[in-house]
Amino acid sequence: MPTERLSMRDVREILRQKWQLGRSHRQVAGSVGASAGAVGETMRRAKAAGVTSWAEIEGLSPSALEARLYPSTAVAAKPTPDCAWNLAGEQDEIDVIGVRSFQVVEKVQG
Numbered sequence: 001m002p003t004e005r006l007s008m009r010d011v012r013e014i015l016r017q018k019w020q021l022g023r024s025h026r027q028v029a030g031s032v033g034a035s036a037g038a039v040g041e042t043m044r045r046a047k048a049a050g051v052t053s054w055a056e057i058e059g060l061s062p063s064a065l066e067a068r069l070y071p072s073t074a075v076a077a078k079p080t081p082d083c084a085w086n087l088a089g090e091q092d093e094i095d096v097i098g099v100r101s102f103q104v105v106e107k108v109q110g
Contacts, residue, residue, distance in 0.1 A: 006038060008062035011069065014042045019054040045069045 006014075010032050017028045018039070025036040025043075032039070049068045051057055057065055 003038075005070070006034060006042065008066055010034060011042055012057065012062075012065065014039050015046060015051075015057060016054055018043060042069070 013032055014028055014034070017023045017031060023031070025039040028034075028039045029036045046052070046057075046069060049071075051068060057068075060068070
């Protein structure tokens with residue numbers, strides 16, 4: 001089961017304490033009420049996003065900070081297939097299968 005994501009308030013506080021106060025992961029974790037691993041993961045995400053100082057995020061809104069640290073992992077939608085290319089041939093096969101199935105059911109029941 002995945003862990004619950006930290007609130008942006010906690011993320012911001014972790015980054016502030018690490019960069020402005022120079023506190024250890026354990027000190028920050030105790031202050032925020034998160035694990036040292038969560039602090040490390042937050043710092044890893046900040047580094048991956050290219051954020052290296054408090055000044056860079058101090059003025060960001062919570063949604064902007066979230067967008068930087070948690071980029072979308074949504075997969076692009078698959079294109080819809082073009083069914084018109086062989087509609088007649090495919091429809092004939094479907095009708096034949098449907099009729100045959102219907103005839104078999106009729107014989108079994110009748």
